[in-house]
Amino acid sequence: MNVQVQIPEGYLMDSKGRLVPEASIKPIDIERDALVVRLCEDAKKKQQELRDFKALAFGDIAAFIDLSNEKYEVQIGGSKGNITLHSFNGQYKIVRQIQDSIRFDERLQAAKVLIDECIQSWSADSNDHIKVLINDAFQVDREGKISTGRVLGLRRHNIDDPKWIQAMEAISDSIKIVDSKSYVRFYERDKEGKYQPISLDFANV
Structure with missing residues (x-):
């Protein structure tokens, strides 16, 4: 289980898990970090939306097939x-x-x-x-x-x-x-x- 680490305000965590004061980090590095984190977090949300849509699509198609078979006695699909x-x-x-x-x-x-x-x-x-x-x-x-x-x-x-x-x-x-x-x-x-x-x-x- 992943444990969410609380990062104190004014600090960033580097790749080795060390807390680094933002004052000692180059502004371009801070901007890069903000960009990458924002876009990747948005990408993860879109990924979950696609997963949800995929499940919805398969579920709705299966429900339609059952409806055709049972209510209208129409056999569809191979x-x-x-x-x-x-x-x-x-x-x-x-x-x-x-x-x-x-x-x-x-x-x-x-x-x-x-x-x-x-x-x-x-x-x-x-x-x-x-x-x-x-x-x-x-x-x-x-x-x-x-x-x-x-x-x-x-x-x-x-x-x-x-x-x-x-x-x-x-x-x-x-x-x-x-x-x-x-x-x-x-x-x-x-x-x-x-x-x-x-x-x-x-x-x-």
């Missing part, structure tokens, strides 16, 4: 909780997304073995492009991690091979959701009819 809401005139749009972070368990190695057997059994004139995609999918990055997007992308290929089908099932079974993050984004239609984000990022305002 199976993973993703939803897009528009204002009546189409001027505004809100997008709520729930993004899962996934990893693969040991069954991914079984899938790789099956896929390797597929490659070996395919004739020499088989699709070399598919082979390149497979090899790229199982390449690890500098941190030793496999690209989940590339591995999952293999399931989009319609290959009629029993071992391939078994390998795709192994990939599906190996997926483990380790974390979920929720996002809400706001948009406004511009003069050309395109939706532009209403940025809440300080750098993009």
